[in-house]
Each structure stands twice: as C-alpha cells, then as structure tokens.
Amino acid sequence: xxxxxxxxxxxxxxxxxxxxxxxxxxxxxxxxxxxxxxxxxxxxxxxxxxxxxxxxxxxxxxxxxxxxxxxxxxxxxxxxxxxxxxxxxxxxxxxxxxxxxxxxxxxxxxxxxxxxxxxxxxxxxxxxxxxxxxxxxxxxxxxxxxxxxxxxxxxxxxxxxxxxxxxxxxxxxxxxxxxxxxxxxxxxxxxxxxxxxxxxxxxxxxxxxxxxxxxxxxxxxxxxxxxxxxxxxxxxxxxxxxxxxxxxxxxxxxxxxxxxxxxxxxxxxxxxxxxxxxxxxxxxxxxxxxxxxxxxxxxxxxxxxxxxxxxxxxxxxxxxxxxxxxxxxxxxxxxxxxxxxxxxxxxxxxxxxxxxxxxxxxxxxxxxxxxxxxxxxxxxxxxxxxxxxxxxxxxxxxxxxxxxxxxxxxxxxxxxxxxxxxxxxxxxxxxxxxxxxxxxxxxxxxxxxxxxxxxxxxxxxxxxxxxxxxxxxxxxxxxxxxxxxxxxxxxxxxxxxxxxxxxxxxxxxxxxxxxxxxxxxxxxxxxxxxxxxxxxxxxxxxxxxxxxxxxxx
Numbered sequence: 001x002x003x004x005x006x007x008x009x010x011x012x013x014x015x016x017x018x019x020x021x022x023x024x025x026x027x028x029x030x031x032x033x034x035x036x037x038x039x040x041x042x043x044x045x046x047x048x049x050x051x052x053x054x055x056x057x058x059x060x061x062x063x064x065x066x067x068x069x070x071x072x073x074x075x076x077x078x079x080x081x082x083x084x085x086x087x088x089x090x091x092x093x094x095x096x097x098x099x100x101x102x103x104x105x106x107x108x109x110x111x112x113x114x115x116x117x118x119x120x121x122x123x124x125x126x127x128x129x130x131x132x133x134x135x136x137x138x139x140x141x142x143x144x145x146x147x148x149x150x151x152x153x154x155x156x157x158x159x160x161x162x163x164x165x166x167x168x169x170x171x172x173x174x175x176x177x178x179x180x181x182x183x184x185x186x187x188x189x190x191x192x193x194x195x196x197x198x199x200x201x202x203x204x205x206x207x208x209x210x211x212x213x214x215x216x217x218x219x220x221x222x223x224x225x226x227x228x229x230x231x232x233x234x235x236x237x238x239x240x241x242x243x244x245x246x247x248x249x250x251x252x253x254x255x256x257x258x259x260x261x262x263x264x265x266x267x268x269x270x271x272x273x274x275x276x277x278x279x280x281x282x283x284x285x286x287x288x289x290x291x292x293x294x295x296x297x298x299x300x301x302x303x304x305x306x307x308x309x310x311x312x313x314x315x316x317x318x319x320x321x322x323x324x325x326x327x328x329x330x331x332x333x334x335x336x337x338x339x340x341x342x343x344x345x346x347x348x349x350x351x352x353x354x355x356x357x358x359x360x361x362x363x364x365x366x367x368x369x370x371x372x373x374x375x376x377x378x379x380x381x382x383x384x385x386x387x388x389x390x391x392x393x394x395x396x397x398x399x400x401x402x403x404x405x406x407x408x409x410x411x412x413x414x415x416x417x418x419x420x421x422x423x424x425x426x427x428x429x430x431x432x433x434x435x436x437x438x439x440x441x442x443x444x445x446x447x448x449x450x451x452x453x454x455x456x457x458x459x460x461x462x463x464x465x466x467x468x469x470x471x472x473x474x475x476x477x478x479x480x481x482x483x484x485x486x487x488x489x490x491x492x493x494x495x496x497x498x499x500x501x502x503x504x505x506x507x508x509x510x511x512x513x514x515x516x517x518x519x520x521x522x523x524x525x526x527x528x529x530x531x532x533x534x535x536x537x538x539x540x541x542x543x544x545x546x547x548x549x550x551x552x553x
Contacts, residue, residue: 007080011087018069018091026065026098030239032058033100034391038185038241040231051228053185053241062102067140071095072110076117076133078341085337086330089278093329096282101239101395103282105142105183107275111268112143112190115211116255118267124253125213128188144189144216145268146245148180154408156262157206162193162247164212164254165200172212173225173249180232182402184243188215190268192261195254203259211256211264225249236394273360273403274336277329280367283396284322287374290389291315294378305377314377318370320513324490325363331493332359350424351431354416355489361409362486364400371396410478413485425463428485432456432492439499444508448495448515455488455519462523469531476531480522491515 036056044050066072074088096103113132116125131141151159162176174193181189192209194202202208217223229244256264292315295305305311335352338344344352371393375382382389400406416424433456436449462481466473474481494511497503518524529535 004083007083011080011083011090015090015094019094021065021069022094022098026062026095029058029061029065030098030100030102031388032056033062033102033239034388037238038231040228040241040243042228049227051223051226053228053231053243055185055241058100059102059239062100063105063140063142064137066095066102066106067135067137069095070135071106072113072140073133073135075110075340076113082334082337082341082343085340086333089274089329089333092275092278093282093285096279097286097392101237103275103279104237104240105144105186107272107279108145108183108186108268109141109143110275111145111271112188114267114271115190115264116213119255119264122255125255128213131187141187142183142185144181144183144186144191145272146178146181146189146191147265148178150177150179153180154404156192156209158204160192160194160209162191163202164193164195164210164252166195172252172254174212174214174247174252175249176247177229178245178247180242181245182237182240182242184228184231184241184245186216188213190255190265191252192265193252195258206262207259209261210254210258211261212252213255214250214252224251234398236391236396236398238394269403270356273356273409274329274332276399276403277325277332277359277363280363280396280399281322281325281329283367283392283399284318284325284370287371287389287392288315288318288322291318291374291377311377314373317513318373320510321366321370323510324494324514325359325366327493327497328355328359328363328486328490331489332356347427347431350420350427353420354413354424354428354485357404357409357412357416358482358485358489360403361400361406361413361482362490365406367396367399406482407479410482411475413482414474414478428489429456429460432488435492435496439495442499442508445495445498445511448491448512451515451519452488452491452495455484455491455523458520458523459484459488462520462526465526466531472533472536473531476536477522477526480525480530484520484522487514487517487519487521491519 033056036058038059039054041050041052041054069091070077071088071091074091075085078084080087092103092106109132113129116129116132119125121129128141131139132143134140147156149159149161151161153159162174162178164172164174166172172195174191176193178191191212191214193212194208195210196202215224216226225248227246227248229246232242232244234242295311295315298305301308332352332355335344335348335355338348339352375389375393378387378389381387384390404412432452436452439445440449466477491511491514494514498507498511525531
C-alpha cells in the first residue's frame with residue numbers, strides 16, 4: 001500500500017504537469033491539425049511521380065510531443081510494474097480529445113510494439129521496437145496497420161489478396177492493394193499477406209495468412225515499392241491521412257510463423273481496441289465537460305440552463321454513462337497491466353479476453369449517443385462548425401466501426417466463450433458475485449446490488465436455455481448478450497466504487513441509476529422469443545418486403 005501511495009503521488013504530480021501542457025500547448029495544435037488536413041501530392045513540378053502525403057507542422061509536432069511524453073514508452077518501460085499500463089491509459093485518455101486525431105496512429109504504434117514484444121523482440125525487430133518505444137522525438141516511429149483490402153474489412157480470412165514472394169536473401173516482396181490504411185504517413189507497418197509457394201500458388205482462408213513487417217520508406221526517404229492511389233475522403237478523423245496503397249514488390253520481413261498471421265496480429269487488435277475504448281470515454285468526457293460549462297452560462301426562458309430540471313436530468317444521464325464506461329476502461333487496463341507483468345491469474349486472463357470486445361463494442365455505442373446528445377444540448381450552436389462541436393461528433397462516430405463493428409465484436413465475444421469451453425463465463429459470474437459481496441454491507445447500495453444479482457440470475461438462466469437451443473439462437477442473441485455483459489459488469493464496478501470508504505453520495509447515485517436500466521436485455525428479448533429460428537426469417541421478410549430485388553434473394 002505504501003508503494004502504491006508513493007506511485008500515486010508521483011503520478012499525480014506528473015499528470016498535473018501534463019494537464020497544463022495539454023491546455024496551453026497541445027490543444028491549440030490539435031485544432032490546427034483539424035484546420036489543416038493532410039494533402040496528397042502525386043507529382044512534382046517536373047511530372048515525376050512522388051506520391052507525397054503532406055501533413056501540417058502541428059501534426060508533426062504532435063508526433064514529437066507523443067515521444068517526449070512517453071505515450072507509448074510508458075507502457076513498455078514498466079517503471080510502475082503492473083500500474084504502468086493504467087498510467088499510460090490515463091495519459092492517453094487526457095491526450096485523446098486534444099490530440100487532433102494523433103491518438104489513432106498511437107493506437108497502432110502501441111499495437112505494433114505489443115506484437116513485437118509478444119514475439120520476444122527478435123533480433124531483426126529490435127531496432128523497430130526501440131524506435132516505437134522511444135522518448136526521443138528524433139528516433140520515435142509510428143506504425144500503420146494494413147489489413148483491409150478491397151473485398152472487405154473484418155473478414156480478413158476471405159478478403160486478403162496480397163501475395164508475398166520469397167527472395168533469395170530470405171526477405172519477401174509484397175504485391176497487392178490495401179484499400180484502407182490509417183496513418184498512411186507512418187514510418188513502418190504490420191500487414192497480412194499470403195506466401196506464394198514455388199509454383200506461385202497461395203493457400204486460402206485464415207490459415208494461409210502470415211504477418212509481415214515493412215518500413216514504408218528507405219533510408220533516402222523513397223517509398224518502399226509502394227504507390228499511393230489516393231487519400232480517403234472520410235466523414236471524420238480528417239486530421240489523419242488514410243490512403244489506398246498499391247504494394248508493387250514492397251520489401252518486407254516475415255515475422256510470424258507461416259500461416260499464423262491472424263494469431264500473431266491478435267495482440268495488436270487487443271491493444272487498438274483498448275485505445276478505441278480510451279477514445280470513446282475521452283470523447284464522452286469532453287462533450288459533457290463542454291455541455292455542463294455551457295449550462296452555467298446560457299440563459300433561456302429567464303434562467304440558466306443549469307436551473308432547468310429537465311436539462312440537468314439529461315446531462316446527469318450522460319454523466320452516468322461516462323462514469324460506467326470510465327470504470328470499465330480502468331478495469332481492462334488494470335488487468336492488462338497484470339498480464340504484461342506476469343502477475344495475472346488464469347481468471348484475470350480469461351476476463352480480459354472477454355472484456356476487451358465487450359467494452360469496445362459497448363463504449364463505441366455509448367459515445368455516439370452521448371456526444372450527439374451533448375451537441376443537442378447547445379441547440380443550434382451545436383450544429384455550427386466554428387464551435388468545434390461537430391468535429392467531436394464526427395470523430396466519435398468512427399469508434400463503433402473501426403477495429404470491428406458492434407456485430408463483429410459481439411460474435412467475437414461468443415468465440416471467447418466457445419474457446420474457453422464456458423470457463424470465461426464462470427469467471428465472469430464469480431468476479432461479479434465477489435465484488436457485490438464486498439459491497440453488500442452498504443445499505444444505500446442494496447437496491448443496486450439486488451438488481452445486479454437479479455440480472456446475473458437472468459443471464460445464467462438464459463445461458464442454460466441457449467445451450468439447448470443451438471447456434472442460431474446464440475448468433476441472434478450475440479449483440480444483446482454482449483450488452484448485458486457490459487451493463488452488468490460496469491454496474492458492478494460502479495457499485496464497488498461507491499462502496500469504498502468515504503465515497504460521495506454522487507457515486508452511490510451513479511451506481512443506483514446505472515443499475516435502474518435494463519441490465520440484462522438478452523433475457524428480456526429471449527422471453528419475447530426474439531432469437532427463435534423463425535424470427536431470423538421474419539427479420540429478412542421485414543427488411544426486404546416491397547424491395548424490387550426481394551424475389552431474387
């Protein structure tokens with residue numbers, strides 16, 4: 001406890017210093033990034049193809065600041081043992097809303113560093129790892145993550161067409177088209193491709209995919225046999241260059257075992273999904289902060305907005321959502337820190353595997369709802385570009401799409417159940433029960449504890465019934481099931497937080513209000529027969545009724 005309090009004191013001082021830098025230096029740079037998005041310059045004045053992505057000086061300065069602040073390094077130096085990952089997450093949470101979109105390349109940089117570390121930092125990748133985790137702005141690299149191809153996003157098993165041809169020196173040359181490459185101005189990337197055999201044939205499916213490391217440019221700054229086709233014109237995150245790229249023999253290094261690309265890159269996806277949660281929670285907090293400040297200044301119908309009960313009820317509901325999401329984030333990074341320092345039990349590891357997709361999918365949806373509600377709280381001004389509010393909304397809407405949509409991640413949650421043969425749910429139930437038990441002596445929290453226990457009972461009953469109902473039932477239930485896990489676990493964390501000695505009444509109110517919502521929607525919908533096989537047919541009939549092409553489906 002003494003060590004923890006020492007760490008807390010040191011970290012608090014550091015965060016106060018960082019907060020000051022955010023408000024005075026980083027926030028203005030972030031706005032500059034928004035006003036000066038990247039530009040694609042395909043040819044020089046003499047008609048020579050250069051394929052240059054021109055970024056503004058503020059974007060380049062943001063990269064230097066990320067290095068100086070150790071926004072990636074902190075997680076890998078492990079100065080505070082298992083707490084280092086949590087400390088890094090808090091810094092990223094504060095940085096996110098001021099970063100002018102630079103939180104996105106940092107997510108992939110962190111993910112790439114994690115993959116390399118998980119491979120044991122092999123000699124050939126030692127240099128790259130040192131660059132990715134450097135605090136020196138002159139040495140710091142960012143990484144891309146080139147997975148999406150023309151045939152689609154999440155279905156990499158069927159959608160990856162890039163081919164890798166082995167060279168005499170043991171390296172590979174990659175040939176293919178990457179449809180969506182975020183942070184295309186990065187120094188390096190990890191990417192998937194299919195290794196061609198001596199006859200030029202490749203193996204299809206996920207077992208044919210291997211993971212490669214490549215530098216985007218050579219020592220002279222020339223592109224590594226890569227052509228930039230165009231920059232994407234996106235709804236949001238316009239501050240960051242996202243491009244379509246042709247790989248025309250790009251020199252690369254195979255870093256996974258052949259055919260084990262998907263398994264190797266899963267470490268990257270876990271990290272980038274956690275960064276997605278950080279971005280979601282940060283955007284909620286930013287919008288709520290602006291909304292509550294506006295409520296103290298704006299006068300309508302003879303009084304300040306803060307004196308209108310209905311207005312304050314709306315903001316309070318947003319606040320409860322943000323608090324639940326924040327605690328879910330803190331729980332995940334706490335568990336990740338334990339795993340990374342070999343202090344995690346098998347239960348911790350199973351819980352982390354489950355909670356990452358659950359938190360990613362749920363906070364992405366929460367953030368979209370909260371920031372649009374927040375924009376509305378400003379009335380017509382919320383719709384005006386020069387207030388900066390539409391930027392927050394646009395940049396938040398990507399969070400339910402990037403790194404897997406809600407449905408894709410819901411199916412990933414089901415995979416974590418089947419892979420652990422049900423063990424993960426036993427851990428989930430036991431963890432929730434234990435946390436509720438510790439809070440049960442607090443009389444004020446009794447209604448919230450009871451509602452959560454009732455929800456756990458309903459969830460357990462649903463799972464028993466689903467076991468005998470087959471795969472169709474679970475697939476149809478996947479989204480509601482994932483929402484139920486998120487609501488129950490976040491509610492439990494809010495209860496645990498409110499039960500600590502000296503907790504303010506507002507913490508108890510947040511826990512109670514969270515637990516007043518429908519905590520287990522999957523049980524309710526199951527009771528409505530929403531997951532029967534017949535319902536799947538009805539879904540299609542409802543969607544396509546009257547559609548001219550419906551007879552061909």
